[in-house]
Amino acid sequence: MLKCHAVNFLVFPQFMSFSIERFFSEPAKDAYQKIVAPYQYGLSVVFLCAIADLIILIAPTPQFFEVIEIPLSISVGVAVCWLGFRLFRQVFDIYLLEAALQRNRKVDSEILLLAKFLANSAIVLVAVLLFAQTHKINLLGLLASLGIGGIAVAFAAQKTLEQVLGGIVIYVDRPFVIDDYIHLADGTFGRVESIGWRSTKIRTSGKGSLVIVPNNVLTQVNIENLTGAKKVISLIYLTFHRIVPEEEKALIRQIILDSTKDIFGIDFRSTEVIFKDIQQQKKGLTQAQINFFLLGSGEVSMDLRKQLLDIAKQNITQKFKEYGIGFELEEKTINVNSPITL
Template sequence: MGDSFLARVISPQVESAYQKVVKPYEGLLGVVVGLAAIDAAIHLITVDRRSNIIEIPVSLGLAIAASWLGSRWFKQIFDIYILDAAINSGRKLNSEFLILAKLLANLLIVVLAIVIFAETHKINIFGLVASLGIGGLAVAFAAQKTLEQLLGGIVIYLDRPFVVDDYIGLPDGTFGRVESIGLRSTKIRTSGKGTLVIVPNSSLTQVNIENFTGAGKVMALIYLNFYQKIQDEERALIRQVILDSTEDIFGIDSRNTDVTFRDFTNSLGSKTQAQVTFFILSSSEVSMELRRQLLNLASENIKDKLKEYGIAFNIEEPTIYVDSPITI
């Protein structure tokens, strides 16, 4: 009775959003609610200063759990809704910008948790940061070069112009394989000589870097199984829909997208299978994972558009990925 009443009151959209975003983290949500209830009870019941011994760890645990929950929720919303809206917007998608947006959003969640915790416990966090900043200026002047290298390492980590084992070339003629990326410097094993070149990270952020390994591609194979034999006119339409669904996705080389059809006959009659070959440009592990998500969304976009034309089919799982590196 209660379930049927809720089904009538709650819209399908709200129910779908709950199942996708909230349900996977119900356990963590229960922890946050429980800690919030305990923290509120401590404030209402006790007035003794000794209660801070219990209240502070509880509040700290609440702040950590709430920020973690917020981060997980944002990731779900980002992957399910924001990426979907971005791919359907018809604009070029910069995967590195989307990664930076996720990073900044998670950072904002952590900062908000720290500020709220400090304000509720009467900690002058802004004064503390200011006092640390004054003292930090003296340290910054004394270790300017070291800080530049450290900041360069952070920039390389965020921007990912190369990763370990990539072959890169520098304007001074250095060419070789990246052996390690440290906080202050990057080690490159030169090709031919085999010597080890140690380059400060601050220098790498100010020069043009040619990433030869980044020219590699990952070939993605998707199979569309149609329930009947597809005629030539429909094949041309299907090929055009597939090309249109991926040409605006940054990171997918739409010029090399290929669609081939194969007819076969079984006990149920004649049918057609289409093999769709995509080439995903690889630049880093993180952006590759994001581009694979975009390819999955493109597959759904293909499915929706073909259904509008009354073309029934199913996508064979899983998608096959084949590395296609270049020769150095």
């Protein structure tokens, strides 16, 4: 009898291999060899145990078999989960991860962990539902009894759940990916280092500090993605028909910076004001070159930035008049395209 079972155990994987080779296409054969073949003997054992468990449940059996049915069923469920984890890992490593790498898409390790966790959770859920269905366990009643505790846990973990759901929204919507440079409405500006379950890490430009932003916050604010965007250096020239003292130069520089720092899309931190004193025969004069850096992702965006720059020039003119500073503004603004280097 034992010999017969051993023969069946060895024949079943061979029968599976023969069926695949005989009736399935080449891609299916390749998938079987890569994913299922390494675990075919384990699958055979689980399959035979599951058949035995079903026979005990359905057919009239002695009392002894009914005693061992529950441990056998639990063992089958655990084995199914374990094999499911292994098979999904094979699919994940061989097909999903390879496909992502072939498309040259940046892959975040935390997102991969999330995908594996969700898949493994689904496998466990299916196993639990099958066990409950075959043993006539009322899961709805059990869940209802745990409902109050679940509600309490949900309220306690509300913020965490919001952040996790925000991470899922970011991953699905993809407003940015790892290594993108983004600019947030609160002034945060830098490179995305990682997108996690609960938060996104941004390495700020210039300071190099690490800013950790909850994902639910990112789903509710304006995000400017600067990767692949355009940067235009807009040059404006001012002429003061006198030699401007250093104290007044500092005031002029501050007026210019204050007039543009609240305009989204103009990198006021990179704004440069360069003064040049020119001595002439009768009197001297001072020229100022203002370098504005306009950031945008397309023609429409850049046109809008240039319109905002015109507003900034009007603000500068008004402020100079309030301080009694006389100047001449060169009408033509020179725009120079420049690659973004952050």
